[in-house]
Amino acid sequence: MNDMFYENIDLYAYGDCTEQEAALFEQHIKSCEKCRAEYELACSVKAAMCSMPRITPPADFSRQINNRLDNELKKKNSRRLLRPGYRRYSAAAACLVLAAVLGADGMKLIDGTRVDETTLPFEASLHTQAPQSDNADESTPESVYPTENPVTEYVLPSETASAYSDVPSSQFKPDTARKASSTPTAPVSAPAASQQPTAVPQPEKTTAPVQQASIAPEVSVEPEQDTAADAAETMIPSYMDPRDHVVLASTVERQYKTTGVNVEDLPVKERNLAAEFALLENPRTGNIIANPATLSSLEGVEIAQIKDNRSGVHEYGIGSGSILISAKDKDAVDEILEKYVFSEDNSYYYFTADNFKYFIDELNQTGITYKEHLIPGEGSNVAFKLVVA
Amino acid sequence: MSEQELVSLLKKGDREAFDELIKIYQSKVINIAYGMLSDREDALDASQEVFIKIYKSIDGFRENSSLSTWIYRIAANICKDYLRKRQRTAKTVSIDNTDDEDNEIITIADSNDTPEERIEKAELQEEIKLAINSLSEDYKTVLVFCDIEGMSYDEIARILKCPTGTVKSRLNRARQALRKKISENRELFH
Numbered sequence: 001m002n003d004m005f006y007e008n009i010d011l012y013a014y015g016d017c018t019e020q021e022a023a024l025f026e027q028h029i030k031s032c033e034k035c036r037a038e039y040e041l042a043c044s045v046k047a048a049m050c051s052m053p054r055i056t057p058p059a060d061f062s063r064q065i066n067n068r069l070d071n072e073l074k075k076k077n078s079r080r081l082l083r084p085g086y087r088r089y090s091a092a093a094a095c096l097v098l099a100a101v102l103g104a105d106g107m108k109l110i111d112g113t114r115v116d117e118t119t120l121p122f123e124a125s126l127h128t129q130a131p132q133s134d135n136a137d138e139s140t141p142e143s144v145y146p147t148e149n150p151v152t153e154y155v156l157p158s159e160t161a162s163a164y165s166d167v168p169s170s171q172f173k174p175d176t177a178r179k180a181s182s183t184p185t186a187p188v189s190a191p192a193a194s195q196q197p198t199a200v201p202q203p204e205k206t207t208a209p210v211q212q213a214s215i216a217p218e219v220s221v222e223p224e225q226d227t228a229a230d231a232a233e234t235m236i237p238s239y240m241d242p243r244d245h246v247v248l249a250s251t252v253e254r255q256y257k258t259t260g261v262n263v264e265d266l267p268v269k270e271r272n273l274a275a276e277f278a279l280l281e282n283p284r285t286g287n288i289i290a291n292p293a294t295l296s297s298l299e300g301v302e303i304a305q306i307k308d309n310r311s312g313v314h315e316y317g318i319g320s321g322s323i324l325i326s327a328k329d330k331d332a333v334d335e336i337l338e339k340y341v342f343s344e345d346n347s348y349y350y351f352t353a354d355n356f357k358y359f360i361d362e363l364n365q366t367g368i369t370y371k372e373h374l375i376p377g378e379g380s381n382v383a384f385k386l387v388v389a
Numbered sequence: 390m391s392e393q394e395l396v397s398l399l400k401k402g403d404r405e406a407f408d409e410l411i412k413i414y415q416s417k418v419i420n421i422a423y424g425m426l427s428d429r430e431d432a433l434d435a436s437q438e439v440f441i442k443i444y445k446s447i448d449g450f451r452e453n454s455s456l457s458t459w460i461y462r463i464a465a466n467i468c469k470d471y472l473r474k475r476q477r478t479a480k481t482v483s484i485d486n487t488d489d490e491d492n493e494i495i496t497i498a499d500s501n502d503t504p505e506e507r508i509e510k511a512e513l514q515e516e517i518k519l520a521i522n523s524l525s526e527d528y529k530t531v532l533v534f535c536d537i538e539g540m541s542y543d544e545i546a547r548i549l550k551c552p553t554g555t556v557k558s559r560l561n562r563a564r565q566a567l568r569k570k571i572s573e574n575r576e577l578f579h
Binding site for chain 1: 399
């Protein structure tokens with residue numbers, strides 16, 4: 001028996017050989033019983049695989065998925081509620097919900113004109129409400145952080161601001177107007193408590209009840225002087241523990257100034273970025289943390305490349321970072337990456353937590369040297385940028 | 390609704406769009422998982438994870454590949470996770486055609502087959518499932534995507550992010566391994 005034919009019988013059975021090769025196979029199996037039997041088996045297998053038994057999706061499959069998703073999202077929310085400082089979230093959240101119920105029309109602030117007295121603007125509500133007591137509603141609806149803009153502007157705490165003397169402290173004021181619109185904050189008046197709320201659509205997924213009694217009539221509001229604690233605790237993204245982060249800078253310009261990058265050297269697109277991201281500092285390690293939400297955008301990738309002018313180390317939020325490899329290993333690493341990655345986004349590779357472990361295992365097994373700057377994930381996806389030296 | 394519109398709505402967290410996505414892709418995803426995991430319950434469980442992963446990671450979809458490519462890539466990776474976990478826990482799977490609740494798995498009958506041919510095909514399909522179950526995850530993936538789900542080499546190459554030539558050679562080796570495994574099993578049991 002000719003081993004070459006026997007080993008490649010599947011090429012012939014599945015039509016993956018040239019006409020010339022097919023003719024040779026056909027000739028061979030006429031005289032070779034063993035190869036003919038294998039060829040017939042290969043053809044039977046091919047036919048059988050085309051009609052393998054299939055599963056019909058259960059009728060309630062979609063409902064099962066949605067229930068499971070809701071449970072996972074609820075667990076995520078309840079983990080947030082356990083973090084200290086969430087009360088300030090709930091104060092802000094309650095105010096926003098209240099404003100929505102009373103018919104707040106934050107868009108009236110767009111032109112910076114005096115607010116209609118029948119409405120309570122989102123922005124004013126944040127400034128008029130004192131921190132809630134322990135009895136305040138403690139649910140933080142996800143809708144407080146709109147999905148399109150999951151991160152609001154952050155403010156440099158005064159004690160950290162002093163470390164960056166090139167950034168005037170007057171720049172570091174809360175700009176909560178950004179949350180609802182792009183207008184600057186303006187002094188506004190709260191409506192009289194007797195005003196009836198107009199019907200407005202409730203934010204999706206909200207669970208905070210209306211607290212009408214807490215609105216004081218005819219309150220003149222000025223933007224409050226922001227304290228470091230208020231800034232840090234109200235502005236940290238929901239997926240980060242506020243105990244672990246110090247807010248460094250908010251707008252693009254402030255971030256670049258803070259970290260020593262010359263804004264003029266940036267491409268125009270990045271200079272004109274909306275500040276939907278933040279740079280934070282991990283007070284335990286001193287590492288700079290970029291908002292993981294930025295990782296899904298080109299802007300975020302560029303932010304992640306900012307060198308920290310103090311430690312040179314980068315962290316990119318939970319389960320993200322960079323891995324540095326040598327140029328000579330690039331091809332080998334690419335091959336391993338392809339086995340485990342599930343998504344790629346402009347040089348950032350996304351893995352499930354398990355697949356990331358296998359990826360690292362394989363790097364180690366193949367003797368590829370690498371340097372990683374990563375924060376371990378909490379069972380979530382891992383994303384990193386592959387940096388080639 | 391176009392794919393672009395669907396993706397756009399998904400990125401906004403639109404649950405109706407998510408339901409629409411599930412409706413479009415559930416059968417394919419479930420059967421890819423079934424092909425790789427050979428167990429109905431694991432296949433359904435893994436498929437749920439696939440869709441949940443899609444919902445949570447849709448922002449990471451940059452639309453430089455088709456949505457289906459991205460979805461099937463996620464499905465393959467999650468199935469591989471399951472296979473590795475299964476290896477670690479040394480779980481055995483039943484290769485029966487019914488599950489514990491007697492929900493029958495549909496066998497596709499070819500109207501041209503005689504009853505005897507149908508029986509032979511069904512028996513061969515059991516042998517195939519047993520043999521596939523013993524193959525490596527890379528071989529399982531290409532066999533399921535190509536020979537069971539009927540995807541083209543190019544499509545598989547996009548899903549697995551490797552060259553088409555790699556898919557072809559891997560598939561050839563997988564088919565060879567499958568055939569050899571079936572032959573070995575026949576020698577063992579007959």
